[in-house]
Amino acid sequence: MTDRIGVYPGTFDPATNGHLDVITRATHVVDKLIIAVATNPGKGPLFSVEERVDIVRQEVAPLNDRLGGRITVKPFDNLLMHFVAAEGASLIIRGLRAVSDFEYEFQMAGMNAKLNKEIETVFLMASDKHQLIASRFVKEIGWLGGDVSHFVSPYVQKRMEGKFAEKQEA
Numbered sequence: 001m002t003d004r005i006g007v008y009p010g011t012f013d014p015a016t017n018g019h020l021d022v023i024t025r026a027t028h029v030v031d032k033l034i035i036a037v038a039t040n041p042g043k044g045p046l047f048s049v050e051e052r053v054d055i056v057r058q059e060v061a062p063l064n065d066r067l068g069g070r071i072t073v074k075p076f077d078n079l080l081m082h083f084v085a086a087e088g089a090s091l092i093i094r095g096l097r098a099v100s101d102f103e104y105e106f107q108m109a110g111m112n113a114k115l116n117k118e119i120e121t122v123f124l125m126a127s128d129k130h131q132l133i134a135s136r137f138v139k140e141i142g143w144l145g146g147d148v149s150h151f152v153s154p155y156v157q158k159r160m161e162g163k164f165a166e167k168q169e170a
Contacts, residue, residue, distance in 0.1 A: 006030035006091040006122070007084045009076070011038050012052050013045040014156050015059050016138055018130035022095035023060060023071070025124050032070050034087055035060065039077035046139050046163055049075045058155060081115040090119060097126045097134070 008026055012019060012035075026033050035056055039049045047055065057073045064071040076083040084092060092112065094105050109121035126133075133151050142148045142160045149157055 003031035004029075004091065005032045005034065005087060005089040006093045007034045007036050007080075007087060007089045008093040008095075009036040009038060009080055009083075011040045011043055011045060011135065012056050013043065013047055013135055014138060014152055014160055015052070015056050016130075016133045016135055016151050016156075017153065018095065018097065018126050018133040018151075019056075020059060020063075020153075021127050021130045022093065022124050024063060026093045027063070027067055027070065029093070029122060029124075030091060032072070033093070034089060035071065035073045036076045036080070036083055037073065038080075039075060046160070049077075051159075055156060055159060059153060079115075081112055081119065084119050085116060092119060092121045094121055094123050095126055096123050097131045 006026060006029060008023060010019065023033065023035065037049060037053050037056060045052070053073050053075050060071050060073065074087075080092070092109075094109070096102055096105060105121075105123065109123075112119065112121060138148050138151045139160075141151075142157075143164055148160065152160070
Protein backbone atom coordinates (compact mmCIF):
# COMPACT_ATOMS: atom_id res chain seq x y z
CA MET A 1 0.00 0.00 0.00
CA THR A 2 1.40 3.38 -0.95
CA ASP A 3 1.24 6.41 1.27
CA ARG A 4 -1.53 8.91 0.62
CA ILE A 5 0.27 12.18 -0.01
CA GLY A 6 -1.57 15.47 0.24
CA VAL A 7 -0.54 19.00 -0.66
CA TYR A 8 -1.83 22.01 1.27
CA PRO A 9 -1.00 25.03 -0.90
CA GLY A 10 -1.12 28.67 0.07
CA THR A 11 0.75 31.91 0.35
CA PHE A 12 0.96 31.70 4.18
CA ASP A 13 1.68 35.42 4.45
CA PRO A 14 1.59 35.20 7.39
CA ALA A 15 0.90 31.68 8.64
CA THR A 16 -2.14 32.00 10.91
CA ASN A 17 -3.75 29.89 13.60
CA GLY A 18 -6.36 29.00 10.98
CA HIS A 19 -3.65 27.58 8.71
CA LEU A 20 -2.26 25.54 11.60
CA ASP A 21 -5.73 24.22 12.37
CA VAL A 22 -6.16 22.99 8.79
CA ILE A 23 -2.63 21.54 8.78
CA THR A 24 -3.29 19.62 11.98
CA ARG A 25 -6.59 18.28 10.69
CA ALA A 26 -5.11 17.42 7.28
CA THR A 27 -2.63 15.09 8.97
CA HIS A 28 -5.62 12.90 9.91
CA VAL A 29 -6.55 12.54 6.23
CA VAL A 30 -3.14 11.87 4.66
CA ASP A 31 -0.07 9.83 5.50
CA LYS A 32 2.28 12.58 4.33
CA LEU A 33 1.52 16.27 4.04
CA ILE A 34 3.42 18.72 1.89
CA ILE A 35 2.77 22.35 2.71
CA ALA A 36 3.34 24.17 -0.56
CA VAL A 37 4.26 27.83 -0.08
CA ALA A 38 3.39 29.81 -3.20
CA THR A 39 5.78 32.48 -4.41
CA ASN A 40 2.85 34.60 -5.60
CA PRO A 41 4.51 38.03 -5.97
CA GLY A 42 1.22 39.44 -7.34
CA LYS A 43 -0.21 39.45 -3.82
CA GLY A 44 2.55 41.78 -2.58
CA PRO A 45 3.67 39.51 0.26
CA LEU A 46 4.97 40.90 3.53
CA PHE A 47 7.53 38.09 3.78
CA SER A 48 9.75 36.62 1.07
CA VAL A 49 8.99 33.05 0.04
CA GLU A 50 12.11 31.90 1.90
CA GLU A 51 10.93 33.65 5.07
CA ARG A 52 7.45 32.14 4.72
CA VAL A 53 8.87 28.63 4.26
CA ASP A 54 11.02 29.15 7.36
CA ILE A 55 8.07 30.48 9.38
CA VAL A 56 5.81 27.58 8.40
CA ARG A 57 8.57 25.06 9.20
CA GLN A 58 8.98 26.63 12.64
CA GLU A 59 5.23 26.66 13.22
CA VAL A 60 4.71 22.99 12.31
CA ALA A 61 7.90 21.66 13.96
CA PRO A 62 6.24 20.51 17.21
CA LEU A 63 3.42 18.76 15.32
CA ASN A 64 5.87 17.27 12.84
CA ASP A 65 8.02 15.91 15.68
CA ARG A 66 4.97 14.19 17.20
CA LEU A 67 4.09 12.73 13.78
CA GLY A 68 7.56 11.41 13.05
CA GLY A 69 8.38 13.85 10.26
CA ARG A 70 5.30 13.32 8.08
CA ILE A 71 5.12 17.03 7.16
CA THR A 72 7.39 18.80 4.70
CA VAL A 73 7.34 22.45 3.69
CA LYS A 74 8.40 23.45 0.18
CA PRO A 75 8.18 26.57 -1.95
CA PHE A 76 6.63 26.42 -5.41
CA ASP A 77 6.33 28.85 -8.28
CA ASN A 78 4.70 26.77 -10.99
CA LEU A 79 1.22 25.51 -11.74
CA LEU A 80 -0.13 23.80 -8.61
CA MET A 81 -1.20 20.71 -10.54
CA HIS A 82 2.35 20.32 -11.90
CA PHE A 83 3.77 20.64 -8.39
CA VAL A 84 1.28 18.14 -6.95
CA ALA A 85 1.98 15.59 -9.69
CA ALA A 86 5.77 16.03 -9.36
CA GLU A 87 5.48 15.34 -5.62
CA GLY A 88 3.52 12.13 -6.24
CA ALA A 89 0.52 13.47 -4.34
CA SER A 90 -3.06 12.41 -4.96
CA LEU A 91 -4.87 15.05 -2.88
CA ILE A 92 -5.02 18.81 -2.62
CA ILE A 93 -6.15 20.04 0.78
CA ARG A 94 -8.05 23.34 0.84
CA GLY A 95 -9.45 25.12 3.86
CA LEU A 96 -12.83 26.81 3.75
CA ARG A 97 -13.72 29.61 6.15
CA ALA A 98 -17.02 30.90 4.85
CA VAL A 99 -19.53 30.53 2.06
CA SER A 100 -17.65 33.22 0.13
CA ASP A 101 -14.60 30.90 -0.06
CA PHE A 102 -16.68 28.07 -1.47
CA GLU A 103 -17.45 29.56 -4.88
CA TYR A 104 -13.82 30.37 -5.63
CA GLU A 105 -12.59 27.02 -4.30
CA PHE A 106 -15.32 25.12 -6.18
CA GLN A 107 -14.25 26.76 -9.46
CA MET A 108 -10.58 26.10 -8.74
CA ALA A 109 -11.25 22.44 -7.93
CA GLY A 110 -13.17 22.09 -11.19
CA MET A 111 -10.34 23.64 -13.21
CA ASN A 112 -7.78 21.44 -11.46
CA ALA A 113 -9.88 18.34 -12.20
CA LYS A 114 -9.82 19.28 -15.89
CA LEU A 115 -6.03 19.52 -15.73
CA ASN A 116 -5.54 16.19 -13.92
CA LYS A 117 -8.49 13.96 -13.06
CA GLU A 118 -6.26 11.71 -10.93
CA ILE A 119 -5.80 14.39 -8.27
CA GLU A 120 -8.70 15.04 -5.90
CA THR A 121 -9.40 18.19 -3.93
CA VAL A 122 -10.50 17.76 -0.32
CA PHE A 123 -12.08 20.66 1.56
CA LEU A 124 -11.67 21.04 5.31
CA MET A 125 -13.94 23.53 7.04
CA ALA A 126 -12.14 25.88 9.37
CA SER A 127 -12.88 25.35 13.03
CA ASP A 128 -15.42 27.86 14.27
CA LYS A 129 -12.84 29.78 16.30
CA HIS A 130 -10.71 30.28 13.16
CA GLN A 131 -13.36 30.98 10.52
CA LEU A 132 -12.83 34.73 10.45
CA ILE A 133 -9.03 34.70 10.19
CA ALA A 134 -7.67 35.89 6.85
CA SER A 135 -3.97 36.62 6.34
CA ARG A 136 -4.64 39.88 4.52
CA PHE A 137 -6.65 41.20 7.49
CA VAL A 138 -4.02 40.01 9.96
CA LYS A 139 -1.36 41.94 8.01
CA GLU A 140 -3.50 45.08 7.91
CA ILE A 141 -4.31 44.92 11.62
CA GLY A 142 -0.65 44.37 12.46
CA TRP A 143 0.57 47.12 10.15
CA LEU A 144 -1.81 49.58 11.80
CA GLY A 145 -0.60 48.62 15.28
CA GLY A 146 -3.49 46.36 16.25
CA ASP A 147 -3.24 43.24 18.38
CA VAL A 148 -2.87 40.13 16.19
CA SER A 149 -2.19 37.73 19.06
CA HIS A 150 -5.59 36.05 18.63
CA PHE A 151 -4.80 35.21 15.01
CA VAL A 152 -1.15 34.12 14.94
CA SER A 153 1.35 32.47 17.25
CA PRO A 154 3.73 34.57 19.38
CA TYR A 155 6.56 33.56 17.01
CA VAL A 156 4.70 34.83 13.93
CA GLN A 157 3.63 37.99 15.75
CA LYS A 158 7.26 38.73 16.60
CA ARG A 159 8.35 38.12 12.99
CA MET A 160 5.58 40.42 11.75
CA GLU A 161 6.58 43.17 14.18
CA GLY A 162 10.18 42.88 12.98
CA LYS A 163 9.12 43.11 9.34
CA PHE A 164 6.91 46.14 10.00
CA ALA A 165 9.79 47.86 11.80
CA GLU A 166 12.09 47.16 8.80
CA LYS A 167 9.55 48.63 6.39
CA GLN A 168 9.07 51.77 8.49
CA GLU A 169 12.84 52.32 8.64
CA ALA A 170 13.19 51.98 4.86
